Amino acid sequence: MYYYALKMLIGDRAKYIGIIIGLTFASLLITQQSAIFAGIMTRTFSFLTDVSLPDIWVVDPQVQYIDDIKPMQDTKVLRIRGVKGVEWAVPLYKGALRARLENGTFQTCLAIGLDDETLIGGPPRMVAGRLSDLRRSDGVILDQNGAEGKLARSGPDGRRIPLKVGDTLELNDHRVYVVGICEVTQTFQANPVIYTTYSRATTFAPQERKLLSFVAAKAKAGEDAETVCARIREVTGLMAYTPERFKELTFYYYLKYTGMPVNFMTAVALGFIVGITISGQTFYNFTLDNLRYFGTLKAMGTSNRTLLKMILLQALIVGGIGYGLGVGLASAWGALLGGRTQIAFYLPWQLLLITAAAILCICLSSAALSIRKVMKLEPAVVFRS
């Protein structure tokens, strides 16, 4: 009977396509909006993602998330190095610097100052030059997006000329030389990222009493990072987090204090509602149109159980196709635009599962209405003309 159920479904082309379109749209909207949201949220802690070596991050106790910089005294590094279980600890600077562009305008950049000796905290991948070139006088490494985008120069024909190794740049009235181009994970603010040494960054930065943004540390082999974090908190009075915990903190901060979740959830809910209304309504109409035939099958001896399975199969088939098309389109959109633009798009398997659950929910709700109608249908309906 399942073959006949499918033929009944596919045979009604207009409704079949209508249901598929509704579910595809719902699936596309839910997947795409969730993936953009996930992409944006992962950018909030992109700096932590890019710096993989430390397993402990020490910050001022008032810090609520990664961009909430509350500078500490440089001497804190020495105190942390003295805590039992700490293998090494290095200073990191993170702050905004203004780059003066060729046309006289200014561009705010994210400056990362790495430990002068070890250069720990550097970019994950170099495109040109080497990380060690930062040791050259006034050397900086630019991220590729920044070098090709916001910091790029304009040619005589108006075309953008990316900054390259050897070019110069003015940062807070200091001339610096580009010694490398790197790739970084896009930041939340999408500003260009500039890597330099800690001492140079603190020289470029507006003068303050305290300039140390973070202390990146490593637990000794065999030591549990969480335990060392607790020890640092106890000994220094500072906050120490593992990267995962710091990411969580940042993630929940943005979740709680920005309107982003509401915006994206609204779009996702819209997709869900559109799915329920368009597909649910069309599927219900499809069942109503076929009620006489379901009644005929019932009169001819088809059990309620078989009819229920037939309707469920129809719902799951359109759900599967709609889900596949929606997720496929969303992935294609992400691959196409994500590669060419700086649009945040992150589609982990968990999101695919969430979309699948949402589409399943839409299908089952639609099917439930139809099933109720068919279950209550008296087979005597077949004798009504």
Added chain:
Amino acid sequence: MNPCMSTPPVSTPFPQIAVRCEGVTKSFGTGAAAVQALRGVDLEVRTGELLMLVGPSGCGKTTLISVIAGVLRRDGGACEVFGQDYLAITEQETTRFRGKRIGFVFQAFNLIPTLTAAENVSAPLVIQGMSRKPAVARAREMLRQVGFDERMQDSSPVDLSGGQQQRVAIARALVHQPNLIVCDEPTSALDSETGRKVMELMRELAVATNRALIVVTHDARIFEFADRIARMEDGRITGIETLKTNAASAAETRSA
């Protein structure tokens, strides 16, 4: 009452009782809005017999065949179909019984438009648990028996004429070898010539193979195909007329 009518039971040429109804009642709605559709119907139908139920609209013909076919539960009285009382079994068992023992022919054909003619005919077999391929093969054979154009077997019902659709519906009613066939206005959507052909076919394929046929009709042109005609009025059988010629020829066919 017509003087040539007699009261049941009269059908000596038909050996086995297929349907026995005694004092069957059925009403719809409740309270002041209640409508008494059947007010104590007594009726017997035997195997090999073609019984026509006639009467004005709203007299309870369709309700009666619905009760007999087990698609509607009676309120009172007794009704057995091949010895089976539907009220004594569960709804599921009734559905199974119906699927196995009863064939249906509907006024509006009720052929599923998205299935081919052969697939429509195969449906009762698939419902019984037969796999699709052998079911469709048997359906094709049945369609040949009802004289359905072989080239049209894979056509959608919407591409068929009324007569062709009714042949498909008859094939569907017969394909699983039911013992009782109930037909609701089988010729009302057909022209006179096609209606006659359909009735000839029903007699040939159903009555001759010792099945019982109950046909609800308004169509006086097909009365001649009946063995007996039961007239209904206001929820009761008011008289039953036996057409001797058909009854005798049916008995002859069986003995041959």
